[in-house]
Amino acid sequence: MITYDDEVVCAPRAGTLYDVLELILDRGMVIDVFVRVSLVGIEILKVDARIVVASVDTYLRFAEACNRLDLEHDVRSKTVPEMFGSPVAKTIGRAGAKHTARSLTDKVRDILTPEEEAEAAAEEETRPRSRSVERTARARAPERRRTRPAARSPEADDRPRSRPRRRPEPEDE
Amino acid sequence: MTAPATTTTPTGTTARTATTRTATPEAAPKALYVYGIAPAGVRTPASPGVDGAPVRLLTGSGLCAAVSSAPVRLRPRRRDLLAHQAVLDELAAQGPLLPMRFAVLSPRPEALLDQLRADAVPLSRQLEEVRGCAEFNVKGTVVPGHFADLVRRDQTLRSLALRTRRRPDYEANVRLGEALAQAVRREARRAAREVLDRLTPLAVRTTPGRTDDEQVLSVSFLLRSTDERRFRREVDALARDRGDRLALSLTGPLPCYSFVEPCPARAGR
Numbered sequence: 001m002i003t004y005d006d007e008v009v010c011a012p013r014a015g016t017l018y019d020v021l022e023l024i025l026d027r028g029m030v031i032d033v034f035v036r037v038s039l040v041g042i043e044i045l046k047v048d049a050r051i052v053v054a055s056v057d058t059y060l061r062f063a064e065a066c067n068r069l070d071l072e073h074d075v076r077s078k079t080v081p082e083m084f085g086s087p088v089a090k091t092i093g094r095a096g097a098k099h100t101a102r103s104l105t106d107k108v109r110d111i112l113t114p115e116e117e118a119e120a121a122a123e124e125e126t127r128p129r130s131r132s133v134e135r136t137a138r139a140r141a142p143e144r145r146r147t148r149p150a151a152r153s154p155e156a157d158d159r160p161r162s163r164p165r166r167r168p169e170p171e172d173e
Numbered sequence: 174m175t176a177p178a179t180t181t182t183p184t185g186t187t188a189r190t191a192t193t194r195t196a197t198p199e200a201a202p203k204a205l206y207v208y209g210i211a212p213a214g215v216r217t218p219a220s221p222g223v224d225g226a227p228v229r230l231l232t233g234s235g236l237c238a239a240v241s242s243a244p245v246r247l248r249p250r251r252r253d254l255l256a257h258q259a260v261l262d263e264l265a266a267q268g269p270l271l272p273m274r275f276a277v278l279s280p281r282p283e284a285l286l287d288q289l290r291a292d293a294v295p296l297s298r299q300l301e302e303v304r305g306c307a308e309f310n311v312k313g314t315v316v317p318g319h320f321a322d323l324v325r326r327d328q329t330l331r332s333l334a335l336r337t338r339r340r341p342d343y344e345a346n347v348r349l350g351e352a353l354a355q356a357v358r359r360e361a362r363r364a365a366r367e368v369l370d371r372l373t374p375l376a377v378r379t380t381p382g383r384t385d386d387e388q389v390l391s392v393s394f395l396l397r398s399t400d401e402r403r404f405r406r407e408v409d410a411l412a413r414d415r416g417d418r419l420a421l422s423l424t425g426p427l428p429c430y431s432f433v434e435p436c437p438a439r440a441g442r
Contacts, residue, residue: 012311012412013422017255019312020424022382023393024254027430028274029210031288059350063337066320066353067346071334 204243205231205279208260209272209428210289210296213237218263223253228260233286234293236300239264240285243278261428269304271296272428274435299433306377306395308432309404309425313368313390315361316420323356330356357418358386364419365390368411375404380431390419393431401426 206223213232217239222228224244230237239260247253257275264270279285289296324331333352337345368390373379375396382391396404405423412421 012408013420017251017258019310019422020258020427020430021254022391023308023310023427023430024257024275025249026274027380027393027433028272028277028428028435029433030274030277030435031292059347059354061350062317062320062353062357063346063350065318066324066334066349067338067341069321069324069334071324071331071338 203281205240205282205285206243207273207277207279207285208239208257209264209270210236210238211264211270212268212300215264215267218260220259220263221256222260223247223256231282231285234290236289236293236296238285238289240279247276249275265307265426265428269300270428271299271303271433272430303395303429303432306397306429307401307426308429309394309396309423310427311368311372311390311392311394311408312388312422313361313365313419314388315358316416316418317354317357319357319360319417320353323353323360327356358389360418361389364415368415368419368421371407371411372404375400375407378432395429395432
């Protein structure tokens with residue numbers, strides 16, 4: 001029997017403004033005689049903000065997750081496929097999905113609410129800082145680390161790491 | 174500057190021509206922001222429009238256009254995008270509607286009424302085409318994971334993983350990670366095709382959107398309102414089955430942005 005907990009991506013996410021952005025900006029009717037205002041910023045919006053670059057950073061995160069798999073055992077016991085649907089793989093998938101979704105949303109919010117739009121930002125819900133921006137800042141200046149939320153546990157395992165982890169994996173919590 | 178200060182420069186009149194992209198409301202004080210076109214007789218939307226302006230209806234030739242005074246400065250601010258959307262939602266709840274794209278202005282009310290008259294036939298035809306229908310947008314993004322399964326099924330991936338395990342270094346990790354990312358994307362793309370195959374038969378029409386390496390599914394479906402519940406159930410089931418590879422999102426009912434001809438005047442000629 002399959003059970004789901006709250007974290008499993010098993011229900012479709014409800015749409016947000018971001019999901020309809022391309023429709024509002026690029027679809028819909030434009031009649032000849034009407035004028036489509038040339039909007040400062042509309043080109044910026046059209047820049048495909050969805051692309052979360054498949055950066056080396058992401059590759060390293062995936063490799064790290066893969067390195068934790070029991071590969072040696074795996075090869076010897078190919079006849080036991082249950083091994084592979086292990087909860088570790090599932091939790092990693094979940095964490096990854098959440099991370100991706102969050103960084104997308106944040107990026108869009110940042111684009112939709114540029115600095116000068118402070119008054120617009122005030123009416124929005126408090127938004128967390130963009131993860132990707134944070135990451136870039138940290139990569140450039142590792143000594144200037146931002147305060148991290150208290151919920152983030154310190155590194156639970158003692159393997160040396162070349163760089164700080166952005167996000168504790170669920171099994172560390 | 175030699176031009177008399179009291180008159181506009183010759184270029185001041187170009188704001189009235191349709192092709193000028195830089196027309197500003199200052200140059201045409203009677204400019205209207207146009208939200209959409211519906212059959213005559215709908216109730217005026219109560220939601221405030223772009224820049225908080227009250228929305229009114231201009232009626233002519235059996236059609237009506239929802240408009241408000243164009244703001245002095247129009248930008249794609251979040252609240253203005255939401256206002257555009259809210260006005261259209263209210264109209265769409267009453268019946269068929271042809272939504273305009275964000276930031277479409279008509280230089281003068283008369284120009285808009287002329288346009289409704291000239292395009293009455295194609296506009297009415299399009300309204301009939303979307304009557305009783307709404308747009309639903311489904312997006313799917315890659316869910317990374319399933320590494321154990323991928324490694325088990327893919328010999329190349331497994332040998333790469335084993336090699337990296339035995340001789341771990343930066344380069345090898347990057348290569349392994351990249352190979353995993355590609356495999357994960359392939360899985361998500363396959364799931365996206367399956368989702369599309371299952372949902373398409375439920376729709377009157379579909380319009381694909383842009384996809385990329387992260388968002389591998391983006392399709393708008395035109396659904397009869399009677400099919401909405403079935404469609405939702407199907408999306409729920411697909412999200413459950415494929416959720417480990419593809420994260421689905423469903424937005425709707427929406428005004429039929431993706432199912433109107435962008436320029437009915439041109440199409441009608």
